[in-house]
Amino acid sequence: MIENPFYTPEFHGPYELFSLGDFVLEEGQTLRDCRLAYAAFGELNGAKDNAILVPTWFSGTHQILRDLYIGPEHALNPEEYFVVVVNQIGNGLSTSPHNTPGNFASGPRFPKVRIGDDVVAQERLMREAFGVEELALVVGGSMGAQQTYEWAVRFPEKVKRAAPIAGTAKNTPHDFLFTQALMDAITMDPGYAGGWYETPADVREGLVQHGLVWSVMGLSTEWWKQERWRPLGFASAEDFRAGFVDAYFSVLDPNSLLAQGWKWQRGDVSRHTDGDLSAALGRISAKTFVMPIGEDMFFPPRDCAAEQKLVPNSELRVIEDISGHWALFGFETTFMEQVDRHLGELLAS
């Protein structure tokens, strides 16, 4: 166990823990006393048909989803819906490398978790804790989109609507390499010490390089050219790198990032259909809006559009944003306007 003040209610606001007991993973290992950290907003109605599930993205927690995406001014409106944000396994708040006791399943020995494990765990949470049998909507960005697709394919009868934002149903070879570059940036730091570092600060050089690779792929060429860090309050590109990118990643647990990276690389709903992606996506009965971001460099609209064509009751809704993938942080005010418009339309349908 590594004490990390970032992964606490002091930093994240209140959240609940749902215990799954011993949870057997797809890869065959068991997470002992596995817990999902989640935060719920709004109230479940009597018919239990107003629940929305929002899974988290790589490096993210419920915090940014709560602060940016959820509220009475948004489509994810807690006055109307029961919105549950579930932290993915390994993200630092749910059961994760740094908060697992002992030496045999912690740190770099943390069991391999797949997207499917998260979705199975989330289904139990919704059913066992709340008695929810059908979700009005599953919506998530990036790795949250991977979980959204997994929900819609694995539990088609439980997902009425789905909105994968800036993510794919089957990870691409290029995306695999990008994620590998992010991961190797961490592990090649001698301070990583095979994963047995004492504190994330020991891996600071690796986390900086991790952030640099993110800076190149997470934001578009045009975002940098037009100096869109300026309206965010930074004085220079270097200032943004230090004050946003490095600050953001420096507090995170490196093994947590690696656990999520491994999972991200292997997101693939066609595991349900012997590798047949068309058959897997053909299972989806949810009304689905596939929502890539225009300038995304590693989940490009091209890849998302190809998958959308395989989803029966779906539409392609491209979000135009200069930021690229990190549009998900809401850097541009026009981002949430588009998200809310599309999700509002989807929820009304």
Place this chain on the structure above:
Amino acid sequence: MIENPFYTPEFHGPYELFSLGDFVLEEGQTLRDCRLAYAAFGELNGAKDNAILVPTWFSGTHQILRDLYIGPEHALNPEEYFVVVVNQIGNGLSTSPHNTPGNFASGPRFPKVRIGDDVVAQERLMREAFGVEELALVVGGSMGAQQTYEWAVRFPEKVKRAAPIAGTAKNTPHDFLFTQALMDAITMDPGYAGGWYETPADVREGLVQHGLVWSVMGLSTEWWKQERWRPLGFASAEDFRAGFVDAYFSVLDPNSLLAQGWKWQRGDVSRHTDGDLSAALGRISAKTFVMPIGEDMFFPPRDCAAEQKLVPNSELRVIEDISGHWALFGFETTFMEQVDRHLGELLAS
């Protein structure tokens, strides 16, 4: 000095050395006994008006330009033109970190060289060695495009035609970060030892990470998805990474890559006009074909097109190629067809 068998005529075929004597650089240091390695093909005619100059790209030498771009079947036809390929300073064959004697200007202490230094040196080569006062064409890819722009702006009266392929006149902030990620991948390897490694093999982990970042940015998402490594004779993506990417970078001198990277980051013809890019490009009198590559992720057509609009007598000629930037290696047979068609048209105009 580090013995490196890669930087020899055994590996590169014959080339000549042109001595510049002591060469004072823009940044203020002096390269003692500076030498340009070059290879010439064809014969200079009596009027001395059939010379074509081809500068090299990051990590490249005259070898690939000779083998892929030059020949009687190409626009760069030695039966018609006198084609001179000049290795950029720091590339391992011209004066470079590893072949500079002593400890004070070698390895990591190699002086900072700019694109402008290369072009000044190349102009002396062409004039002093061959008496060439005007070039029929300057053409280069990537950092070769940076040198091409520098030629056309610095010596407008000496450049009749120019063809910058997959490169920019003023480096972009995003491109700067990408190059930084490539460089930091090398320097964060403990084997780099502040630049005083004994052999490139000491830096092998850094060179592998360098190659991985290249793999993500140098080739398009679609190239990887369509498994375009297959027609190149590789059995898998990993096979391509090991057999092409890692093999390619592992023999190169790490300090050479860093010297070129520093230079790449700072390519900017507007240094001639107090930062006014429009004024700098407005100086160009050469008939210019600006030739970005369609899928290029760091010299995207958008950036190249914006510059092309500022060049008086120019046309935008986008090369369509699934490979992205590394199309320059000629992975697709349709690449050289397009290059030859555009250059042939330019030379005929």
